[in-house]
């Protein structure tokens with residue numbers, strides 16, 4: 003197939019690009035950057051276009067017409083940004099993505115649109131403030147693609163602009179499907195992690211996701227911060243499992259994915275953020291720690307202190323993956339510890355040298371130097 007992959011050099015996009023090329027597809031990769039796909043640059047079936055898709059005219063219509071399938075991964079996908087630049091989040095994640103969908107619809111091309119598990123928002127347990135029987139029952143947090151209601155916070159908790167923009171885009175695609183027989187598939191990822199998930203803090207002034215905050219703290223010897231006590235829970239999905247599901251959606255056997263929404267996630271891998279911090283610290287201590295470098299403290303911080311005003315969180319989310327199991331024959335295979343350990347191993351080997359200089363600035367080394 004000729005596949006146009008927008009956001010191909012991001013975390014998911016880079017793994018997907020590798021898989022598509024290895025399966026013999028021709029890939030046109032569009033992204034601002036290309037460093038996460040550098041190992042494939044020069045591959046004869048890959049064309050890389052470094053492009054900001056927000057520019058007025060840059061040839062999207064032509065690229066869409068030349069493709070059999072369009073995959074759209076472009077978005078701001080880190081919660082720190084939803085709070086800092088909500089208007090840009092709305093613009094990129096809704097307005098710009100809608101333009102892509104409209105061009106696909108115009109030329110009658112199939113679109114795979116990346117949405118998010120954040121569309122589900124919060125659980126009934128979180129809003130009923132304890133007035134619910136058996137509040138920890140996982141059924142309150144098990145989200146199904148076509149049946150679960152969405153519960154988002156108030157407008158002044160503007161973190162929800164991300165979920166809301168993605169939800170609105172999903173609704174518009176659905177409407178195009180009904181009114182114009184537009185063929186789309188929506189994917190709702192549940193916390194994928196793996197190599198290249200985010201840049202670490204020292205490389206950018208960006209705001210990565212929690213894995214990268216914790217990894218940075220471990221490599222740098224600084225505090226691991228638990229926002230609001232770290233009691234919120236996530237189901238971490240290893241990127242290889244995720245790519246297997248996505249590839250099956252790409253291949254769309256007998257059209258089973260036409261106008262469908264798929265949760266992609268590992269329901270068995272639920273863990274609280276506090277337990278994630280402890281697990282990562284234990285793994286680091288056992289597998290990767292260098293002599294003499296202290297393990298970071300794990301501390302509590304308030305959401306406002308960490309993210310600023312307007313932050314609110316999803317308390318818990320467990321994917322119901324019955325649809326992917328039934329229609330695609332897909333099963334996630336990676337457990338939480340191996341998912342986290344393999345991802346950590348990548349970062350330790352990629353980044354340790356970069357951090358060496360900074361470690362010398364750490365208190366214990368400074369104390370040792372000054373006492374000599």
Ligand code: NAD
Pocket residue numbers: 008009010011012013014015032033034035053054055056074075076077078079094116117118119120190191192193194195199
């Ligand atoms: P990512 O940030 O790594 O990838 C997004 C890519 O889009 C980046 O490479 C970025 O450079 C590119 N991009 C952003 N703005 C652009 C612009 N104006 N022009 C050109 N390129 C631009 O994120 P990801 O984790 O790979 O997520 C991919 C998609 O999946 C997103 O739509 C995200 O909302 C969704 N998603 C991801 C997860 C996850 O677990 N990683 C979970 C839920 C939803």
Ligand code: UGA
Pocket residue numbers: 079080081118119120164191192193194210211212213215216226227228229230232234236275315316
């Ligand atoms: C993220 C993003 O919204 C999207 O990329 C995506 O839709 C979704 O993940 C996903 O991957 O499925 P979230 O899980 O809230 O959402 O993002 P993280 O930044 O990884 O935060 C996870 C939890 O850790 C939150 O409760 C957050 O408050 C907490 N956190 C974050 C900490 O306790 N400490 C930190 O240093 C960073």
